[in-house]
Structures are given as structure tokens and as C-alpha cells.
Amino acid sequence: MNQLPTLDASAARAAAQSHFRTLRLGTPFQPRIDALARTNDWYNWAGYRAPHSLWDEELEYFAIRSQAALFDISPMTKYRIAGPDAEAFLNRVTLRDVTKLKSGRVHYTAWCDDDGFVLDDGTLFRLSPTRFRLCSQERHLPWLLDSATGFDVTVEEETEAVAGLALQGPTSFAVLRDAGFAGVERLRVFDLAEFPHDHGTITISRTGFTGDLGYELFVPADKALSLWDRLILAGELRGIRAIGYTALNRARLEAGLIVANADFTTSEHAIRADRLRMPDEI
Structure with missing residues (x-):
């Protein structure tokens, strides 16, 4: 005669099944991001656990427009x-x-x-x-x-070897200057250069996804936390705040910047033939 599963057995089965619903990948900045998370609002970015918001999505947006906003772009391929x-x-x-x-x-x-x-x-x-x-x-x-x-x-x-941060907003240059990145003032829009950091080098480009003054920083994964701490310390008086994707997405929509498989369907993901797009259509 079959026996009903015990409570312990049911809990174990549920725990095993939850494995497939849990985002397992963390970026090199994950310890700092997890420590700041208040909303517990996560999404799946290419298998990584990424925040929709960290504390307040509206105030995070205003951090982009009036201060300096820090966003983890490490999952970007x-x-x-x-x-x-x-x-x-x-x-x-x-x-x-x-x-x-x-x-x-x-x-x-x-x-x-x-x-x-x-x-x-x-x-x-x-x-x-x-x-x-x-x-x-x-x-x-x-x-x-x-x-x-x-x-x-x-x-x-x-992707895994190189961590990335977007530093966006009107005080972003001042944060980099105060952090000691000498010569960053020479970067024009779409310029990039290497700068010393933590006994190595990082790449800083004057690029971003907000339509505002901003930079993107690429660093070896083992130097990621020291870069985060360096920026947070330098930006304390400049109002630097970590943000999630909801705020960034609002800024990029205002700037008219597009996202694959959000604003257009890529050819590998299109199921219907009329969803394919050529460059001039996009």
C-alpha cells in the first residue's frame, strides 16, 4: 500500500524543484548590490540576478538626472x-x-x-x-x-572575466575626478582610455544608455569590488547612488535608445516572418 509523502519529503521535493526557478549567477559586484537591495525586486539578465530596483525606482531615476547613478552592466555580453x-x-x-x-x-x-x-x-x-x-x-x-x-x-x-559599471548623471565626471582618474576630463563622447586601478588598469569610455553625461568602466573581475568601493567613497559628497534597470530603462526611453527584443525582434528570436527587421526599418 502506497504511503503519503511525509512533510519532510514534500519540502525536500519543493526545494529541489525551486533549483530550476532560482537565478544562480551573480556578477563580481553582487556582494555590494545585495547589501543595498531593499525592494528585493530581481529579474533574469542572461542568467544573472539583476535588480529592477534597489530602494525606490523613482528616486533612482532622479539620481540619474540630478546626481550620479551606478548601474552594474556586467551581464552584458x-x-x-x-x-x-x-x-x-x-x-x-x-x-x-x-x-x-x-x-x-x-x-x-x-x-x-x-x-x-x-x-x-x-x-x-x-x-x-x-x-x-x-x-x-x-x-x-x-x-x-x-x-x-x-x-x-x-x-x-x-563576459565573466570583465566586469562593467555604468556611471551616469551630471556629477559623474566629478566622481571620477575625485576618485583620482587623472586625465578623464580629456574624454570626448565615444572616447575611451585606460587608467591605473588597484595595481592594474581599467578601461573607461564616455558612453552610456541614458542620454545624460556618463561613462562606462570595464575592469577585470578580481578588481571589481575595489573599483566599486573607490567610486562610492569618491562620490559620497556628489550624491552617488546605485540603481536598478527600471530607472535606467526610463532614461534610455527618453533618450530614444533602442533595446534588442524589446523595441525590435532580432532575427534569431522572430517566430513570425513579418517580425524580421532590416537595419533601415529599425
């Missing part, structure tokens, strides 16, 4: 593309003319499937004549590797 043919390879697979992208500059671009429909969009950072970083919403490593056939180039995903 990042590829290191390097080699003698890196420029030629990227000029073939992306839409904008990469030969015009100088070292120390960033440009916005997109890339398409074989039928000309947009696979994704993102930012291309030229770190040196033969080294690039491509940042995107979706993962494209197999497609990039297939497209690299015949080119003397290496393509590696570095």
Missing part, C-alpha cells in the same frame, strides 16, 4: 576580437565602416544574418589597431566564429 585581420573581419560582419573607427574610440553598430535581417546591435570598442571589444545584448559566439573563417583573428567571450 562581451567579446574580445584580436589579430591582424580583426579590422577586416569586423568590417565584414558589422554595418558601419570599421576602418574609420580609430584606436581609443567607440561606435554604435549592428550586424545581420545572411538574408540581411538584424541579428543584434551593440557597441564596438577599438582598444588598439588590432584589438576590439564587441558588446551586445545576445550571445553570438558560434556565429562570430563561423564568420571568422579565412581571417587571421581570434574571438573569445569575456
Whole structure:
């Protein structure tokens, strides 16, 4: 005769099933973000536990517009593309003319499937004549590797190895200056440069997703917490606040900036043929 499961057995089964509903990945900044979380409002960003909000989504938005807002962009997909043919390879697979992208500059671009429909969009950072970083919403490593056939180039995903922060808002420059990043005042819009940090270097670009004054900082994962602490300490008198995606999303909508699979459907995700989009349509 079958017996009903005991309470302990039912609880164990429920705990086992919850494994599949729990976001397991944390970014290198997760200890600091978890310590600030008051709303407990999380979402899944490419498998990472990311905050919709941390304390108050409306006040977080106003931190972008009147102070300095810190947002963790580590889950953003990042590829290191390097080699003698890196420029030629990227000029073939992306839409904008990469030969015009100088070292120390960033440009916005997109890339398409074989039928000309947009696979994704993102930012291309030229770190040196033969080294690039491509940042995107979706993962494209197999497609990039297939497209690299015949080119003397290496393509590696570095999403986990490189942490990222967006520092946005009218006092963001003052925070970086007070944090000791000498020379950051020379960065024009879409410029990038390397700066010393914690016995190593980080990359700072004058880019962002808010339409406001802002910067993006890329740091080796093992130096992430020291960078966070350096910025928070320097920004204390400048009103620096950590924010979640809801506030950032409001700012990017005001700026007219688009997001793949939110404002348009990428060709890999489109189920209906009439949802495919070419670049000029977007």
C-alpha cells in the first residue's frame, strides 16, 4: 500500500524543484548590490540576478538626472576580437565602416544574418589597431566564429572575466575626478582610455544608455569590488547612488535608445516572418 509523502519529503521535493526557478549567477559586484537591495525586486539578465530596483525606482531615476547613478552592466555580453585581420573581419560582419573607427574610440553598430535581417546591435570598442571589444545584448559566439573563417583573428567571450559599471548623471565626471582618474576630463563622447586601478588598469569610455553625461568602466573581475568601493567613497559628497534597470530603462526611453527584443525582434528570436527587421526599418 502506497504511503503519503511525509512533510519532510514534500519540502525536500519543493526545494529541489525551486533549483530550476532560482537565478544562480551573480556578477563580481553582487556582494555590494545585495547589501543595498531593499525592494528585493530581481529579474533574469542572461542568467544573472539583476535588480529592477534597489530602494525606490523613482528616486533612482532622479539620481540619474540630478546626481550620479551606478548601474552594474556586467551581464552584458562581451567579446574580445584580436589579430591582424580583426579590422577586416569586423568590417565584414558589422554595418558601419570599421576602418574609420580609430584606436581609443567607440561606435554604435549592428550586424545581420545572411538574408540581411538584424541579428543584434551593440557597441564596438577599438582598444588598439588590432584589438576590439564587441558588446551586445545576445550571445553570438558560434556565429562570430563561423564568420571568422579565412581571417587571421581570434574571438573569445569575456563576459565573466570583465566586469562593467555604468556611471551616469551630471556629477559623474566629478566622481571620477575625485576618485583620482587623472586625465578623464580629456574624454570626448565615444572616447575611451585606460587608467591605473588597484595595481592594474581599467578601461573607461564616455558612453552610456541614458542620454545624460556618463561613462562606462570595464575592469577585470578580481578588481571589481575595489573599483566599486573607490567610486562610492569618491562620490559620497556628489550624491552617488546605485540603481536598478527600471530607472535606467526610463532614461534610455527618453533618450530614444533602442533595446534588442524589446523595441525590435532580432532575427534569431522572430517566430513570425513579418517580425524580421532590416537595419533601415529599425
